[in-house]
Amino acid sequence: MALYAWKGLDAGGKNVGGTRDADGGKALRQALRKDGIFITELSEVLATGGGKAAKTSVAAGNKPKSLLKRDVNFGQLMERVRPQEIAVLTRQIGTLLAAGIPLAETLAALSEQSDNKKLERVLAGIRQKVNEGTALADTLAEHPTLFSDLYVNMVRSGEAAGNLDAVLLRLAAFLDSQLALQAKVSGALTYPIIMMVLGSLVMGVLLVVVVPQITAVFEDMGKTLPWNTQLLIFVSGGIGSYWWLIIPLGIGGFFGFRRWSRTPKGRDLLDRVKLRAWVVGPLIRFVGVARFSRTLATMLAAGVPVLTALEITKKVLNNTVLERVVESARDAIREGESIAVTLRKSKQFPSMMVHMVSVGERSGQLETMLENVAAAYEREVDGKVARLTTILSPAIIVTMALVVVFVVFSILTPILDMQNFVQ
Secondary structure (H helix, E strand, O other), rough: OOEEEEEEEEOOOOOEEEEEEEOOOHHHHHHHHHOOEEEEEEEEEEEOOOOOOOEEEEOOOOOOOOOHHHHHHHHHHHOOOOOOHHHHHHHHHHHHHHOOOOOHHHHHHHHHOOOOHHHHHHHHHHHHHEEEEHHHHHHHHHOOOOHHHHHHHHHHHHHHHHHHHHHHHHHHHHHHHHHHHHHHHHHHHHHHHHHHHHHHHHHHHHHHHHHHHHHHHHHHHHOOOOHHHHHHHHHHHHHHHHHHHHHHHHHHHHHHHHHHHHHHHHHHHHHHHHHHHHHHHHHHHHHHHOOOHHHHHHHHHHHOOHHHHHHHHHHOOOOOHHHHHHHHHHHHHHHHOOOHHHHHOOOOHHHHHHHHHHHHHOOOOOOHHHHHHHHHHHHHHHHHHHHHHHHHHHHHHHHHHHHHHHHHHHHHHHHHHHHHHHH
């Protein structure tokens, strides 16, 4: 039995489509014809390693169609599954499993109702593998771009412990919290970035177009101009004359910095600077603490071994300094030490967080204590994001106002001198 993707027309002439298991193309046509559906396009889905799919396409008259091939290949490249969709899917699977619906039926139902064609095909392939006896975690591991190591290991623990539904619901809550945290931070930076871009464009137009027309009258004065006016004319003339060089240098500098920041040395230095930066540094540190605590608590509660949990948690911090601390904690546990001792020695994690972890280890309630830590520092992140927004917006406005004042003052000073000279 193979899995087929099909398109056709129903009894009312409406375009319909979907995926379905069948013993062959002929059997699928007969089955759908009983439902009043006439197949116009048909393709066999052959699941392969790495989450990719190879398709053999046939049309209704058993002749390949180049149009279908283009739809399958080019269309798939343009499709994308958002993290929010994975979070919703995880919660739906957990809810249906908790209601007593078998896993294969759950995957079939979610595949049929999915609006994302790529996710629909992935779910159909996963369902086929599950029907063949493959573990769900092993099947999910074939799609690393959609399901992370954390996701796969939690599912594997849930399958081993027999509480897959509870693990998936916990995982869905974790994904929701991480997306909310990411949205808070990115949302706080969006408005200042937009203001900086618009302000830079306005100032660029002012210096390149407006200022040269006004300062041109100063050339016939035969008088020494103030230093600020000379500086303004120099900057305006430089930008107006060499914009063709400034733009590619700026773009090249951006991509060069981006490439350097991805090297081990560059990333390490940049991460250190981020943690020490004024205002932004504490926010980055607290976001890392919240991610560490929430991720480790979720994985330990799902039954993932602590060493595996620390190895995966290290990857979600996105900061080499904090990653090395977690790696040291993992090595210390192998030697019989506690997590709290390593975190305290590093001096990279807040003392309150380290103390709560130490209490959780001694009391045997590390998961609960980590969840409390995550909740506390997520609240701290909310406060710091609000303060960051409060500081950045006025700072950008004041900076733009000072630049405008400098331009206006540099233009008005020679004009006032001309009036006094005439009098």
